[in-house]
Amino acid sequence: MSPKVRQKKVPIAEQKPEERIRNFDEVCLGYTMEEAIEEGMRCLQCKNAPCVAGCPVTIDIPGFIKALREGNIDESWKILKNATNLPAVCGRVCPQETQCEGVCTLGRGKDFEPVAIGKLERFVADWKASSGDAPAPAVRRGEPKGKVAIVGSGPAGLTAAGDLAKMGYRVKVYEALHEPGGVLMYGIPEFRLPKTIVRREIENIKLLGVEVEVDTAVGRSVTIEELRSEYDAVFIGTGAGTPRFIGIPGTTLNGVYSASEFLTRVNLMHAYRFPEYDTPIKRLKNVVVVGGGNVAMDAARSALRLGAERVTVAYRRTQAEMPARVEEYHHAVEEGIEFRWLTNPVEYVGDERGWVKAVRCIRMELGEPDESGRRRPIPVQGSEFLLEADGAIEAIGQGSNKVLLDAFPELKLNRHGYIVADPETGATSVEGVFAGGDIVTGAATVILAMGAGKNVAKAIDEYISAKRLRAASR
Amino acid sequence: MHTILEKKLIAPNEYDMWVEAPKVASHAKPGQFVVVRPTSKGERIPLTIADYDLKRGSIRFIFQAVGKTTHQMARFEVGDSLSDVLGPLGRPSEIKKWGTVMLVGGGVGIAALFPILRELKRVGNYTITVLGGRSSELVIMKDECRRYSDELIITTDDGSEGIKGVVTEGMKVASEGRKINQAWAIGPTIMMKFASLAAKEMGIPIWVSLNPIMVDGTGMCGGCRVEVGGEVRFACVDGPEFDGWAVNWDVLMRRLQQYKDEEKLSLEQYMAEVESAL
Numbered sequence: 001m002s003p004k005v006r007q008k009k010v011p012i013a014e015q016k017p018e019e020r021i022r023n024f025d026e027v028c029l030g031y032t033m034e035e036a037i038e039e040g041m042r043c044l045q046c047k048n049a050p051c052v053a054g055c056p057v058t059i060d061i062p063g064f065i066k067a068l069r070e071g072n073i074d075e076s077w078k079i080l081k082n083a084t085n086l087p088a089v090c091g092r093v094c095p096q097e098t099q100c101e102g103v104c105t106l107g108r109g110k111d112f113e114p115v116a117i118g119k120l121e122r123f124v125a126d127w128k129a130s131s132g133d134a135p136a137p138a139v140r141r142g143e144p145k146g147k148v149a150i151v152g153s154g155p156a157g158l159t160a161a162g163d164l165a166k167m168g169y170r171v172k173v174y175e176a177l178h179e180p181g182g183v184l185m186y187g188i189p190e191f192r193l194p195k196t197i198v199r200r201e202i203e204n205i206k207l208l209g210v211e212v213e214v215d216t217a218v219g220r221s222v223t224i225e226e227l228r229s230e231y232d233a234v235f236i237g238t239g240a241g242t243p244r245f246i247g248i249p250g251t252t253l254n255g256v257y258s259a260s261e262f263l264t265r266v267n268l269m270h271a272y273r274f275p276e277y278d279t280p281i282k283r284l285k286n287v288v289v290v291g292g293g294n295v296a297m298d299a300a301r302s303a304l305r306l307g308a309e310r311v312t313v314a315y316r317r318t319q320a321e322m323p324a325r326v327e328e329y330h331h332a333v334e335e336g337i338e339f340r341w342l343t344n345p346v347e348y349v350g351d352e353r354g355w356v357k358a359v360r361c362i363r364m365e366l367g368e369p370d371e372s373g374r375r376r377p378i379p380v381q382g383s384e385f386l387l388e389a390d391g392a393i394e395a396i397g398q399g400s401n402k403v404l405l406d407a408f409p410e411l412k413l414n415r416h417g418y419i420v421a422d423p424e425t426g427a428t429s430v431e432g433v434f435a436g437g438d439i440v441t442g443a444a445t446v447i448l449a450m451g452a453g454k455n456v457a458k459a460i461d462e463y464i465s466a467k468r469l470r471a472a473s474r
Numbered sequence: 475m476h477t478i479l480e481k482k483l484i485a486p487n488e489y490d491m492w493v494e495a496p497k498v499a500s501h502a503k504p505g506q507f508v509v510v511r512p513t514s515k516g517e518r519i520p521l522t523i524a525d526y527d528l529k530r531g532s533i534r535f536i537f538q539a540v541g542k543t544t545h546q547m548a549r550f551e552v553g554d555s556l557s558d559v560l561g562p563l564g565r566p567s568e569i570k571k572w573g574t575v576m577l578v579g580g581g582v583g584i585a586a587l588f589p590i591l592r593e594l595k596r597v598g599n600y601t602i603t604v605l606g607g608r609s610s611e612l613v614i615m616k617d618e619c620r621r622y623s624d625e626l627i628i629t630t631d632d633g634s635e636g637i638k639g640v641v642t643e644g645m646k647v648a649s650e651g652r653k654i655n656q657a658w659a660i661g662p663t664i665m666m667k668f669a670s671l672a673a674k675e676m677g678i679p680i681w682v683s684l685n686p687i688m689v690d691g692t693g694m695c696g697g698c699r700v701e702v703g704g705e706v707r708f709a710c711v712d713g714p715e716f717d718g719w720a721v722n723w724d725v726l727m728r729r730l731q732q733y734k735d736e737e738k739l740s741l742e743q744y745m746a747e748v749e750s751a752l
Contacts, residue, residue: 176560220562241692241693245696254731261695265695269518278515278542279689402711
């Protein structure tokens with residue numbers, strides 16, 4: 001290895017802001033092979049590998065980077081696939097700055113940036129996919145070790161499904177929507193995570209023998225009792241899945257959306273290609289997005305791409321507290337999204353036809369830290385003002401979806417309405433039923449849901465194996 | 475894929491379809507609905523389930539061709555398939571012995587009313603059915619409804635059958651001099667609004683089945699929010715049936731208009747395509 005390591009990450013090609021705000025194509029164009037190897041050379045190959053500990057699915061990061069920089073992409077890809085069923089996704093949407101890259105030894109040096117681990121991961125996954133040689137299906141011979149039903153085909157469910165199939169289980173994934181992928185399909189926009197990539201990852205999981213049944217709302221189209229009698233174990237990974245509204249006056253005005261509706265129309269239903277696709281979306285001119293997370297960034301940047309002239313993000317805290325990935329925030333700023341810190345809406349004001357025409361906001365100030373450790377925003381009395389808008393999108397988080405839970409009253413829920421599950425194993429109050437991802441933790445990230453799916457897959461294997469052993473020794 | 479097993483034109487622009495959907499058929503209850511996406515580029519629309527056949531694994535729905543999606547479905551024939559059918563969704567109707575019940579239906583809403591009527595009759599209620607339409611030929615499913623109705627009243631705007639007038643006229647006749655324990659009204663929004671106002675005046679509790687714009691139908695998007703008793707509710711998971719006295723009808727009607735321009739554009743473009751193909 002060369003004694004002199006470059007301080008900064010190898011720059012990566014991106015669509016220029018003025019171009020990309022008029023299309024839905026991916027913003028980041030990815031590394032070339034030369035760039036990826038050059039970036040890979042920056043890895044110090046630390047023995048203690050803090051990055052691995054920082055990864056919720058414990059990818060052997062120094063391992064895959066070593067293989068990559070030796071030009072052995074196949075080997076690099078195998079190392080990735082050992083730990084993650086969705087490498088092309090993780091490389092794009094993980095908050096690396098708070099995980100692997102956040103603890104990277106190189107990044108701790110003065111004036112040094114961490115290794116671009118996420119960008120290298122996506123490089124390997126994309127390279128492998130475009131090389132054309134489809135991954136060999138891992139066909140298992142002989143009797144399956146058991147049958148597992150997975151409810152929900154988002155990151156948690158897909159991860160658990162892939163892992164269990166690799167262990168030798170027959171796995172079926174039930175999805176309520178018409179296309180699998182969960183939040184990867186309906187939530188995260190094309191310009192951040194192209195849907196062809198999600199479909200490709202799901203095809204890879206199907207090659208492991210996983211079956212996917214769409215248009216099936218568990219609790220309605222099939223009951224949980226039916227699943228429990230047919231399968232040895234059931235994993236619930238349905239996601240948080242119901243939008244929260246602040247609940248201020250004017251919430252039912254036309255032009256007020258939940259981010260979930262706005263993004264589902266755009267992503268899952270392809271409304272940005274209306275009328276080629278039948279689902280419409282309003283082409284708004286002046287949009288206020290409420291919230292400070294990734295979903296708020298996605299909604300704001302989608303509104304811009306749909307032709308808005310002005311998009312303002314109103315967030316009740318400041319930039320320092322906002323939970324969005326740094327990269328998304330930077331991209332949003334580059335694209336001309338305006339940010340109003342310490343600003344919270346108190347009312348949507350409608351015109352005579354019942355369309356929103358302005359958002360009445362109040363200024364906030366930060367008080368003492370709350371239970372999340374962030375300073376609590378407090379309204380400043382008498383500081384109300386109007387933001388003109390013909391559309392408003394609330395991206396303030398999710399609650400637990402009732403469709404399955406209402407039909408399954410035996411399942412113990414916590415006071416927020418999420419499933420009570422063992423943090424290690426995902427075991428719920430009902431034997432043979434496991435849960436993981438947002439439906440347990442409340443809305444979090446793709447990678448945390450994947451981590452949960454991984455742990456639960458292990459626990460389900462242990463549960464079924466133990467049950468078989470007991471039955472055999474009887 | 476969901477193969478179309480039967481298709482009939484039962485009134486001008488109104489179609490009666492039986493479609494293969496075994497999971498829906500085996501779990502459906504009166505009052506529930508499905509979300510249908512007819513083609514891979516189609517939108518998702520909610521349709522109330524009119525009937526279900528367990529043996530054949532099929533469900534029935536009746537729809538009026540109004541926008542692009544329903545016009546497109548109207549051109550599907552037996553043997554064709556709908557891309558997606560999801561359900562049954564929503565909370566089922568409260569079927570129990572209420573005593574005397576009044577069921578008010580209009581337009582294709584009569585189809586949604588039918589399984590509720592049948593179940594209410596089956597559990598021993600005295601059933602009075604009021605069906606209305608602009609003219610006789612637009613009052614659908616009369617014979618089927620008659621079979622489960624102790625009394626059947628028909629109203630038409632033009633007087634071509636039954637009482638000349640709207641359904642509220644029929645409701646007055648039905649409720650005269652006796653106590654009605656519970657009513658249902660399903661039909662065009664404006665009809666449900668006036669049926670609810672009339673029921674409130676008569677002191678009759680009434681369920682209405684709301685039909686706001688939906689996307690997923692499973693509580694995921696909140697696009698179907700309605701205002702009931704001053705609270706925001708999601709029609710897809712909290713409904714579709716709500717207390718008719720408490721519904722804010724203006725909000726519902728306003729929200730139904732949200733995509734009027736886009737719907738018009740979509741339909742015009744589709745009709746032009748159909749014409750040029752002929």
